[in-house]
Amino acid sequence: MTLTQQGSRDASGTVLVSGSAGLGPALVLSAPISFWGGVDPKSGRIADVRHPEHGQSISGSVLFLPGTIGSSSASAVLLELVHANLAPAALVLHEPDAILLLGLLVAREMGWPTPVAVRLDRSLHGQFAGAAAFVSEDGAIRAEA
Amino acid sequence: MSVDLTAEERALAEGQAGEGAAMAMRVVADSARLLGASRLIPIASAHIDGALYHGDSGTLFAERLVDGGARVAVRSTLNVGALDLTGCSQIRLAEPARGMARRMMEAYRELGCEQSWTCAPYQAGHRPAFGSDVAWGESNAVVFCNSVLGARTNRYGDFLDIACAISGRAPDYGLHRDENRRATLVFDVSGLPVTFLTSEIAWPVLGSLYGRQVGNAIGVVTGIAGHPGEDALKAFGAAAASSGSVGLFHIAGVTPEAPTAVAALGGSEPAAIIEVTREMVRAAQAGLSTAAGTDRLDAVAIGSPHLSLAEFDALERLIAGRNLRIPIYACTGRHVLAALDSDGRRAGLERRGVIVVADTCVVVTPVLPQKDGAVLMTNSGKFAHYAPGNTGYSVLYGSLADCVESAVSGKPMLTDLA
Numbered sequence: 422m423t424l425t426q427q428g429s430r431d432a433s434g435t436v437l438v439s440g441s442a443g444l445g446p447a448l449v450l451s452a453p454i455s456f457w458g459g460v461d462p463k464s465g466r467i468a469d470v471r472h473p474e475h476g477q478s479i480s481g482s483v484l485f486l487p488g489t490i491g492s493s494s495a496s497a498v499l500l501e502l503v504h505a506n507l508a509p510a511a512l513v514l515h516e517p518d519a520i521l522l523l524g525l526l527v528a529r530e531m532g533w534p535t536p537v538a539v540r541l542d543r544s545l546h547g548q549f550a551g552a553a554a555f556v557s558e559d560g561a562i563r564a565e566a
Numbered sequence: 567m568s569v570d571l572t573a574e575e576r577a578l579a580e581g582q583a584g585e586g587a588a589m590a591m592r593v594v595a596d597s598a599r600l601l602g603a604s605r606l607i608p609i610a611s612a613h614i615d616g617a618l619y620h621g622d623s624g625t626l627f628a629e630r631l632v633d634g635g636a637r638v639a640v641r642s643t644l645n646v647g648a649l650d651l652t653g654c655s656q657i658r659l660a661e662p663a664r665g666m667a668r669r670m671m672e673a674y675r676e677l678g679c680e681q682s683w684t685c686a687p688y689q690a691g692h693r694p695a696f697g698s699d700v701a702w703g704e705s706n707a708v709v710f711c712n713s714v715l716g717a718r719t720n721r722y723g724d725f726l727d728i729a730c731a732i733s734g735r736a737p738d739y740g741l742h743r744d745e746n747r748r749a750t751l752v753f754d755v756s757g758l759p760v761t762f763l764t765s766e767i768a769w770p771v772l773g774s775l776y777g778r779q780v781g782n783a784i785g786v787v788t789g790i791a792g793h794p795g796e797d798a799l800k801a802f803g804a805a806a807a808s809s810g811s812v813g814l815f816h817i818a819g820v821t822p823e824a825p826t827a828v829a830a831l832g833g834s835e836p837a838a839i840i841e842v843t844r845e846m847v848r849a850a851q852a853g854l855s856t857a858a859g860t861d862r863l864d865a866v867a868i869g870s871p872h873l874s875l876a877e878f879d880a881l882e883r884l885i886a887g888r889n890l891r892i893p894i895y896a897c898t899g900r901h902v903l904a905a906l907d908s909d910g911r912r913a914g915l916e917r918r919g920v921i922v923v924a925d926t927c928v929v930v931t932p933v934l935p936q937k938d939g940a941v942l943m944t945n946s947g948k949f950a951h952y953a954p955g956n957t958g959y960s961v962l963y964g965s966l967a968d969c970v971e972s973a974v975s976g977k978p979m980l981t982d983l984a
Binding site: 437438458462492493494495496497498500501503504505517519520522523524526527528530531 | 589592593596597600601615616620621622623624626627630703705721722723724725726955
């Protein structure tokens with residue numbers, strides 16, 4: 422997970438859960454989030470009023486997560502988002518959250534199309550802010566011009 | 567990291583025992599990889615939190631397992647659902663969610679789970695042996711199972727709980743392993759007055775404080791003179807697991823892995839000693855109320871975790887035949903309902919104004935009437951924590967005695983105990 426070329430705005434993440442490549446506006450969260458209670462499964466919006474990105478939609482975005490707050494129902498929220506076609510286009514996590522990603526494992530078992538989830542150090546997230554980001558099936562992340 | 571599956575586990579994942587069992591095994595194995603576990607271990611039982619309706623996808627998942635011929639491989643009890651199937655109380659969940667919630671509960675029954683529908687399975691006859699590995703969900707059940715029974719479980723949430731139950735396996739990590747069960751902190755309550763420690767609110771208030779102080783670390787409580795009873799430990803664990811992510815606590819001289827504080831610490835020096843003061847306890851108690859000073863009261867709710875028969879005895883004793891102006895919602899499981907119904911006690915309580923809620927509870931599904939600015943009183947640290955967010959009611963925290971007096975008089979009555 423290194424910057425392949427300084428300033429080129431691309432990085433290579435490690436695939437945590439395989440899934441479809443995703444293209445979307447980069448949503449770089451500035452604080453950890455709990456999916457349960459923090460993301461509205463019916464709209465895909467960040468519902469936690471104390472979260473800095475409150476009100477923004479994670480649906481269709483390439484979602485950069487600096488951290489997650491564990492809740493045993495986070496997986497249920499992510500599965501619900503996938504089922505309602507409201508999931509992010511791809512997930513980029515600073516560290517694996519098995520409970521959250523379980524939502525993707527189950528969605529994949531259900532045969533529903535799932536976004537790829539990759540691991541990338543949070544110090545490399547900021548460069549994608551404001552860009553359209555693409556995450557390939559093998560974990561490569563690049564900012565689209 | 568890769569997970570080392572046995573030949574039998576690989577065969578299950580490839581569909582030898584049907585597609586439902588294969589799906590469950592793959593979910594457990596993939597989760598183990600994400601958790602960094604190198605292998606799976608057999609489990610003796612499961613307690614399933616996943617049958618509470620959060621959305622249609624969870625129902626479809628459970629039904630896919632049923633269609634794939636899956637059955638639980640170990641004893642599996644069910645935590646609360648979104649409906650009261652006993653008909654004791656009216657749940658305001660509207661269609662189509664109601665129908666999907668019912669289908670979900672039915673699917674878990676077809677998977678072979680016991681219709682226990684309680685968050686206190688350990689008081690409903692499900693008590694795994696000391697040292698055994700199990701896969702339990704529901705934070706209060708997890709903490710009781712680890713701490714009071716000495717069986718070993720992590721916090722298994724939606725999907726993974728049933729997948730473990732069907733495969734009979736769990737990832738080998740976290741609290742299943744000896745080295746992760748030792749206390750690193752001491753939570754010393756010996757400086758608190760005996761009048762507080764023996765009061766009814768001591769354990770839920772201390773639990774709430776403990777959870778906030780230790781977070782997801784493991785602590786050993788010192789300064790407790792004798793076993794306070796299982797209902798007290800139930801209240802402590804539930805409050806601690808809702809204010810922090812506590813999965814295991816020890817109490818020196820009380821819980822099975824803590825014959826002494828030194829034993830709970832595994833012979834090591836604690837990283838910190840938290841000396842609990844009266845001021846800390848007062849602040850923790852005050853923190854459980856969000857409507858301090860109000861003279862409004864709309865409802866009283868008790869039973870998180872679900873009330874035991876002994877707690878119903880106390881409720882009956884405190885009501886003492888009087889009529890309630892404000893209803894008391896008393897949440898419990900079928901294991902208690904049977905005993906209450908056998909001698910007509912439920913009907914007697916209901917005549918006074920108690921609303922018995924079975925199979926579910928007031929913070930996970932709409933039971934309380936929708937009202938602007940409504941105030942709920944409770945003696946449960948867990949209800950106090952979740953009611954504002956989940957029900958819209960603000961909360962007053964008090965002892966069971968205060969809850970009953972308030973329900974009788976129609977106004978909040980609070981005794982200063984700390």
